[in-house]
Amino acid sequence: MSRRKVWGIEREVLEMINQASRQTHPLEFVAAMRAEDGVIYELVLLPGSISSGGSATFPSFNLPIDLSIVGSVHSHPGPYNEPSEADLHLFSSYGSTHIITCMPYDMSSWRCYDRQGRPVELQVV
Numbered sequence: 763m764s765r766r767k768v769w770g771i772e773r774e775v776l777e778m779i780n781q782a783s784r785q786t787h788p789l790e791f792v793a794a795m796r797a798e799d800g801v802i803y804e805l806v807l808l809p810g811s812i813s814s815g816g817s818a819t820f821p822s823f824n825l826p827i828d829l830s831i832v833g834s835v836h837s838h839p840g841p842y843n844e845p846s847e848a849d850l851h852l853f854s855s856y857g858s859t860h861i862i863t864c865m866p867y868d869m870s871s872w873r874c875y876d877r878q879g880r881p882v883e884l885q886v887v
């Protein structure tokens with residue numbers, strides 16, 4: 763089995779995602795993610811990204827042209843981390859690696875998906 767291009771995420775980034783999700787709750791937290799050598803090491807907060815009670819909107823016109831950005835992360839202010847229809851649309855239009863976290867926003871509440879919305883493994887490093 764070949765390793766995905768993006769295969770890992772730094773623990774601190776996950777902790778930051780959980781913390782930001784808790785602070786944004788009950789709204790959704792949304793950000794882009796940057797990777798180097800296959801490991802996500804940074805969140806990129808997007809000016810103009812809208813979070814509402816419904817679903818996070820990812821303003822593609824605001825996305826920087828930056829090849830180190832590999833995908834998106836957002837939170838679900840509920841107990842499920844499965845992608846919604848809108849999420850699948852976002853996944854297919856931008857990036858290869860997407861994380862959704864949900865309540866209670868801890869180290870076991872997140873999941874990683876590929877462009878098609880299929881769960882993929884991401885190692886915490």
Ligand SMILES: [Zn+2]
Nearest residue numbers: 817845846849
């Ligand atoms: Zn969602």
